[in-house]
Amino acid sequence: MGICNPGKIASTQWLSISLLLFCIITPGYALNPKSHITQFGHTAWRVQDGIFTGTPRTLAQTKDGYLWIGTTAGLVRFDGVRFSPWSPANGEKLPSKRINSLLGSTDGSLWIGTSVGLSRWQDNRLISYSDLHGVTTAIFEDRDKAVWAAISPSPSNTPLCQISDSAIHCYGTADGISPHRLWPIAKDGEGNFWIGGDELVRWNLKSHRSYEVIGAEHSNASVSSIIPGSDGSLWVGIDTKGPRFGLQRLAGGAWKPFVTPEFNGTTVAVNALLLDRDNALWVGTASNGIYRIYDGAVEHFSNADGLSSDFVYKFLEDAEGTVWAVTAKGIDNFRELKVTTFSTREGLAAEEVDSVFATHDGGIWVGGPSSLEVLRNSRISSVLAELHLSGAATSFLEDRTHRLWIGIDDTLTVYDGRKVQRIARSDGSPMGMVYSMTEDTAGDLWVETRGRLTRIRGLKAVEELRPPQVPSAFRVVADAKGGVWLGLANGDLAHYQNGHAETFHFRHSSDTRVEQLDVNADGSVVGATADGLVGWRNGTLATLTTQNGLPCDIAYASHFDRAENLWIYMQCGLVEIKKDQVQSWWQHPDAAVKYELFDVFDGAQPGRAPFGGVTRDSEGRLWFASGVVLQTVDPEHLLSNSVLPPxxxxxxxxxxxxxxxxxxxxxxxxxxxxxxxxxxxxxxxxxxxxxxxxxxxxxxxxxxxxxxxxxxxxxxxxxxxxxxxxxxxxxxxxxxxGATVAFSVAAAWYQTNLFRLFLLFTAIFIAWLLYQMRVRQIAKAISARFDERLAERTRLARELHDTFLQTLQGSKMVAEVALNGPADPVRMRNAIQRVLEWLDKAIHEGRAALHSLRSSTVMGNDLAEAFQRATEDCRLQGINEVSFVAEGISTEMHPIIRDEIYRIGYEAIRNACQHSEAGRLQVRLSYGADLALRVSDNGKGIEPKIVTLGKDGHYGLQGMRERAQRIGAKLLIESLPTSGTTLELIVPGHVVFQNPRSTWSSRLQKLTAFFRSPDNPA
Structure with a gap:
């Protein structure tokens, strides 16, 4: 839909023929002129609800789509959901908060007329026209996009001003314009301005003419609104009622009041007029609400119908065709609904609609608890008295001869257009309450009355069927292939033909019955139940529920339109399912279906009707009885809002x-x-x-x-x-x-790229430092391993040199001596004997060296046992008195530390055995808070210099010190020539023990060891 400018129409109250043609040619979501005003969707926003702080006076729509409401306390912007009080930015202010007139011009500006001047809001900038001081009563934009404003009173007696970007030009008495009150401005198709006020003036730059509207009895009457008609006449609203006031029409220079049998325009004071795009005239009055005139028919809508107030200030038709009214107590809108409602406001006799039926002549028959009415051409008339009937109309049927069958209370009546005839059962008793009727292919009528199925032929009941002959049913419909379909009281379907009934069972709750039954042209049958739809087609049973995607389950009625689309009147609204989706459902009963929902916002007021809930008329419209109102939808002429929302x-x-x-x-x-x-x-x-x-x-x-x-x-x-x-x-x-807005989020100092670059370089530098530290750590570890290996190789070399190699060298010398005298057998024998002794010594020394390598405690944890074996080896080397004492409780030790302790102790024991020439060796191992090892002998001792500096070519003492230093232990060596040598090694407990002992436990062990010691004087 293209957008004709309804904001311009309402704000300036004019409508040229060309603009009207433009609006007609451009399709829109306009109000249906054939609908009653009470059938439109109506919403009211009232001052008493706190929406407005002042009284609304005027409104306009700008090009961006917003609605602007001018009140006595300021300007309000509305987007359909939110009302936002508006004030200009940057500290700017309007000349006054009392807004009298508004205009949304074609350039997107909002013109604001206040009680003391005129302003313009454009591109987020407010422009105030200080030269136009006074009450701006009207603002108008002509076809040349020039803006006109009426200023009353005007200080210079020039109340009409034309405003352009370059200049302001005002017109007054000299130009034929009265300096008194000016209100509406309009322009007709011939280019003439019509200006209302104390008088009506036709004006252009070349000529003008005044039309008096003031009578002797009303000196304060004035023209409140002007609408040029499409036939060259002029609709004029006057704010006083009387013979020459109210709603008038000016044609050929003569006044003519609008008076019809239903409406007398002179009895109302008119404040506002609007001619909408469908040529319906809206009349806003000072005390009678709204009148709507179309094709000579007049409708009324007032505060009693929900209008916010009977005092109407202004009208507006927006871009989508919605009509807005500004009243003294709020604003109202009227919009077209896709589902049209008929109720008591449209002429129904009662607020209960139990059944509906469409006849071939376009009549819609409506049954209620005590009424029978016919709707034709939007007019409702009662026929109950005319047919001499009384009671509640329940069900209808029109047979192939166009006779109308009507269920009234417990009777069945047939009406042929001239007379009414009552149909009774075969025994002459009343037929009973008729729930549904149908005519089969043979022309027989089937009537369902509370579980009893009666077949009528030739106005006589010829067959009555009751359970178990047929299941208990509520609905009956003819099958095009013969027989009838039954909608059962338990929610199932059944087919009856030639005395045989076949039942089709469905899954549903216990409190379920078929409310409505409908047969489509393809032979399929569907029934509406509280658990959705049940259906049968060509032997296939299917259900349609929320599991298929429907918005709810409870279905009151269903019907196919002429295009074979399925319509379902449900608890949540009116649902339309297109033909292709229906076919897809039959092929895949468990698949989801696409649908369109018409809910309360579209006018749907669904409910359950106890009898005939749906019918289709000759024009294809569907009619639904909700139990409260009558509703209709036209599937072939559904309204569509094609206006893209700004x-x-x-x-x-x-x-x-x-x-x-x-x-x-x-x-x-x-x-x-x-x-x-x-x-x-x-x-x-x-x-x-x-x-x-x-x-x-x-x-x-x-x-x-x-x-x-x-x-x-x-x-x-x-x-x-x-x-x-x-x-x-x-x-x-x-x-x-849509809309687009670009923005950026600034970076904090630590979020900048420079800072990120700094962090990157810092991270690289730290990684480089860590790498260097790790390289050095690995290098140091490797160096330490090399040092250990070198020390061990040095020790082995020393031991091999001091013992094994010297012995071999001695053996070589003995052998050489023997070879110098080979002729002396005794000498040879003694030499060989000496060589054997030296070789035996070399073997012993080699084994000792190997033993020192293989006697590690890595595979065990008992240092005492290892040292015990070492002392026993000394006993074999000639030391007479050897003793070993272990004190305390052995504790799990770090294996590397343990090996180092063993190496130091073994070296001390071996030195004592081989070099001290001692007769006594004592070894003491103490487990306490620390680990202590004491090795003492009574040999010849070691020279002080050797104790301090070591002996050239020998590395035993140096190796022991290095090992002690490496494990953080304390090594003490005392040696005297007269008293032998004592070596004491103390290793901190937190270094050697994996589970350090408590202080009190270690003290207790020391005390116990003291009392058990043989040196204790006690």
Whole structure:
């Protein structure tokens, strides 16, 4: 739909022929002029609800889609959901908060007329016209896009001013314009201005003419509104009622009041007029609410019908065809509904509709508890008295001869257009309450009356069937292939033909019955139940419920339209399922179906009717009885809102601070919580406007937000972002272009690229340092291993040199001596004997060296046992008195530390055995808080210099010191020539023990050892 400018029409109250043709040619979502005003969707926003702080006076729609309401306390902006008090940015102010007139011009500006001057809001900038001081009573834009304003009173007696970007030109008395009150301005198809006030003036720059409207009895009467008609006449509203006031029509220079048998225009004071795009005239009055005139018919809508107030200030028809009314107590809108309702407000006799039926002549028969009515051409008439009938109408049927069969209470009546005849059972008793009727292919009528199925032929009951002959049913419908279908009281379906009944069972709850039964052209039959639809086609049974995607389960009625689309009157609304989806359902009963839901916002008021709940008329419209009202939908002429909803990003809230969306918007660093408010300007059903958005730079795909009008983000990283939002109107038409706003989040100092580069270099430097430290650590570990191996090799070399090699050298010398005298057998024998002794000694020394390598305690934990073996070896080397004492309790030790202790102790014991020439050797191993080893002998001792510096070529003492230092132990060596040598090694407990002992435990062990010692004098 193209958008003709209804905001211009309502704000200036004029309508040229060309503009009217434009609106007619351009399709729109306009109000159906054939509908009653009470059948439109109506919503009221009242001052008493706290929406407005002042009284609304005027309204306009700007090009961006917003509605603007001018009140006595300021300007309010409305997007269909939210009313937002408006004030200009940057500290600017309107001349006054009392708003008298508004105009949304074609360039997107909002013109604001206040009680003391005129302003213009454009591109977020407020322009006030200080030269136009006074009450701006009207603002108007002509076809040349020039803006005119009426200023009353005018200081210079020039109340009509033309405003352009370059200049302001005003007209007054000299130009034929009265300096007194000016209110409406309009322009006709011939280019003449019509100006209302104390008088009506036709004016152009070349000529003018006045039309007096003031009578002697009303000196304060004035023209309140002007609408040029399409036939050259002029609709004029006068704010006083009387013979020459109220609603008048000016044609050919003569006044003519609008008077019809239903409406006398002179009895109302008119404040506002609107000629909508379908040529329906809306009349707003000072005390009688709203009148709507179309094709000579007049309808009334007042405070009693829900209007916010009977005092109407202004009308507006927006871009989607919705009509708005400004009253003294709020604003109201009227919109077309897809589902039309008939109730007592449209002429029904009662607020209960139990059955409905459409006849071939276009009549819609409506049955109620004590009424029988016919609807033709939107007019309802009662026929109960005319047919001399009384009671509740339950069910209808029109047979092939166009006779109408009517169930009234417990009787069945047939009406042929002239007379009424009652049909009785075969025994002459009344037929009973008729729930449903049908005519089969043979022309027989089948009547269902509380579980009894009666066949009628030739106005006589010829067969009556009761359970168990047929199942208990509530609904009956003819099968095109013969027989009848029955909708059963337990929710199942049955088929009866030629005395045989076949039942088809479905899964459903216990409290379920078939409310409505319908047969399609393809032979399929469906029944509406409280558990959805049950259906049969060509032997296939299927159910249609929420498991197939339906919005709810409870179905009151169902019917196929002429295109074989399925319509279901359900608890949640009216559901349409297209033919292809119905066929897909038959082929795959468990598959989901696509549908369109018409809910309360579309006018649906579903409910259960106890008898005939649905019918289809000759024009294809479907009619539904809800038990309360009568509703209809026209599947072949469904309204569609093709107006793309304008989308706006209203504000950005970052950490509770509001920002106006604008080019180059930059949010502060460390923005934690971000809210983006957006909207779409569709006023038909704003509750059905859906949104999707995407934040480029954050979101990978579009986010479906439903009807929510805010997007939320937390902890956005610094960078540039682009927020895009699109919206659909109430009919699912998407404005894919939507709205876009770009912004950026500034970086904190530690979020900048320079800081990131610094961190990168720092990390690289630290990694390099760690690498160097690790390399050095590995190198040191390798060096330590090399040192250990070198020390061990040195010791072995020393031992081999001092013992094994010397022995071999001695053996060699003995052998050489023997070879010098080979002729002396005795000498040879003695030499050989000496060589054997030397070789035996070499073997012993080699074994000792090997023993020192293989006697590690790595495989065990008992140092005492290892040292015990070492002392026993000394006994074999000639030491007479050897003793070993172990004190304390052995504790798990670190294996490497343990080996080092063994190496030191073994070296001390071996030295004592081989070099001290001692007769006594004592070894003491003590386990306590620390580990202590004491090795003492009574030999010849060691020279002090050797104890301190070691002996050249010998590395035993040096090796012991190095090992002690490596494990953090304390090594003491005392030696005297007269008293032998004593070596004491003390290893801290926290170094050697894997489970250090407590202090008190170690003290107790020392005390115990002291008392057990043989040296204790006690």
């Amino acid at each position: 989308v706006q990003v209203e504000s950005i809230v970052a950490d509770r601070r509001n920002y106006i969306p604008q080019l180059g918007l930059r949010l502060p660093p460390l923005t934690r919580n971000l809210e983006i408010d957006y909207t779409a300007l569709s006023f038909v059903v704003p509750q059905k406007v859906y949104f999707r958005y995407k934040l480029e730079g954050r979101d990978e795909s579009w986010q479906e937000s439903g009807t929510r009008r805010q997007a939320f983000y937390t902890d956005l990283r610094p960078g540039n972002y682009r927020f895009r939002v699109m919206a659909s109107n109430n009919d699912g038409i998407w404005n894919e272009q």
